Amino acid sequence: MRGLRWPDAVLWVVLAVPLVPGAIGEPVELTAGLVLLTAAVLLFRRFPVRTLCALVAAAAVPALALVPTVTNPPWVWPFLAAGVFGFRAGRWAGDPVLVPLAAVLLGGLPVSVLADGTARGGFGVLFGLYDWFLLVLIVLAAVLCPWLLGRYLRLRAEVAAAGLERAALLERARIARDMHDSLGHEWGLIALRAAALEVSPDLPERHRAAAGELRAGVAAATERLQEIIGVLGPRDERTDVAALVERAAAAGMDVEWTPAEPSPEAVERAVHRIVREGLTNAAKHAPGAPVSVRVERLYASTTVTVVNGPAAGTPGPAGGGNGLAALAEHARLLGGTLTAGPGDGGFALVAELPHDARPANVGRPARRSLVRAARTPLLAGTAIAVLAMALYAVVGAGNSLDPEVFEKIQLGTPRADVEPRLPPFQILGDPERMLSDPPKGADCRYHWSREQTDEQLFFRLCFAADRLVHKEAVPRGAISGEAR
Structure with missing residues (x-):
């Protein structure tokens, strides 16, 4: 792969390994995944935030549009790749990522509502909203957590480098002070004694001249010492x-x-x-x-x-x-x-x-910066989680069908006569993927049994041409898990 540095090539191989087993038998998914991975590896160093957002969008498409579901795990590989590149974006790039990522996630909301609304009718709006809530929480956990970790490591490295620079400056200043205090004092005494000899009447003229030269040499050495102190001290002494x-x-x-x-x-x-x-x-x-x-x-x-x-x-x-x-x-x-x-x-x-x-206090600045960066996604994730649980509770309180009502509903009954007897909401999940295919062209509804037993866990009612054409009580053994 031309244009790849060897660390990028290693990353490409590492991410391709989990892609291939999950896409065996799906040539479209395999090809799309390899193209996406190659583009991400090649473009990341130049466009880190855009690459990350593209990977998140690629993860959101199968989760919200191709297989809209909350019980069947979507194609996992894009989330894995987005998490890895999220860490890289936090570790190596200083560009802001929260706003672009929020824009991508908000763009997925109408996609989710439209996809589920088309597949499930009016209830699909709530289903799509719930699907989107879960996607946001998954992205916060799978992408933003690695990004925050990478950001923390980057900030810690920067602060450590700044701390080393500050320590070096302090050491240089200490050496400068030691030189000034020790050598300056001794040379000052030498200059003082030379000056005394220079004016002494007991010495011959040539000795007094030599003493004057000694004093001048000490003065020159003192000036040189001051220059050295300036070099060893803080380097940004210039203020002009x-x-x-x-x-x-x-x-x-x-x-x-x-x-x-x-x-x-x-x-x-x-x-x-x-x-x-x-x-x-x-x-x-x-x-x-x-x-x-x-x-x-x-x-x-x-x-x-x-x-x-x-x-x-x-x-x-x-x-x-x-x-x-x-x-x-x-x-x-x-x-x-x-x-x-x-x-x-x-x-x-x-x-x-x-x-x-x-x-300012220099202790733990990277941690404080991490807390500030995590504050917004944490608050957003908490709000999304609260809304998802509220929607879950509201729908769960109104999606159970009385078994006696189910038994009294007859096949062939007009839809307009059946729907008023059904609960206002359906199951938030995909029980249809666990059952046999409904009649061709039928629109099915799924409701929990108000009295759940091994023989009747939930009910399926299918309509075609505005009439009830299929009804069944689904036993517990027909599914591998429960959705609410």
Whole structure:
């Protein structure tokens, strides 16, 4: 398979293994599955969210349209593939997935209602709604749970990388302090003694000149020490954003610059770093696009915004996103926030940095982010589960037929005379797949027996030409499971 990297080829084989046994004897399913798997593996790195949504849609079609059912498991393989790619999307892609996935699931609602309504008449609307509820719960469990796990692992790795960077900076600062405290003090004493010798009247002129040269050498070494301390200390000591913008404009970028009054030194360094990253990203991913850099100083905080328009040239290759992750961590350590994402047709980088806030707690940030990401699907899943149980309870309370009423209904009775004697709802399930085929062209209804026994678990009544043409009491042994 040309275009596949070896990990992708391994993934293709791993997912093809469970596909083949389930599709034996079904060449259409086998071909469709292999085509879908190949396309997903080839396109995922470029379109991760779209690929995931396509797999979820492929899982929803047989579940809602081809075999609308709540008791017969739909084609399982697409859900397995969607779960695997859901994990990959959370692990490697930072793109939002909840909104596109919700749009795909909402698009399945009318499909489910239409498919079941066509097959089961008016009751099919409720049946299709219940089918859709269950599909949403399956997707939440089979796709979003792996996505959340992948997202957690990605965020933990990013925070760990940011923590290593912060530890390295702290170590560099410690070395700088040690050098300043130890060498600076000793060299200061040497310079002091050399200065005393330089003005001593007891020494010959040439010795005093040598002492002066020694003092000058110590002063030069002290300056060099200060330079080394600057290198070992935090790397973002530069705060001149205007010079940064001027260099970008001189290089050919279309930059609009709105400065502000100076902020505290730590904030100025962070602003410099954010603007530098924003300009670098714009030059790499949106060449030729206009860029707006705006810094606003308020009473207690400074806001920096870097926005670029759509690319006028060919964007460079996508990076790993570590720069933005490190920026977000740096802003958080200052007690601020940083957001990055699409804006004004291009890309926007916005940071708010407080002037006097204490650094945020760095413990368990990945878990907190996971909780925030899981909050919406968890609430949605809870609401769907409550609605499904409510529908289940309402239908279950009105889908049982009295055996005596069933016995009194005669074959050939007009449908208009039979339906008023039947319960308002039917069984939420597919008992027809467990029974013999009904009369050709007949429309059948299924109701639980109000008094269930081994001989009569539920009833089937079939109509054709607006008359009752078939009725039977189905024993418990005719089915392998029960549906409600």
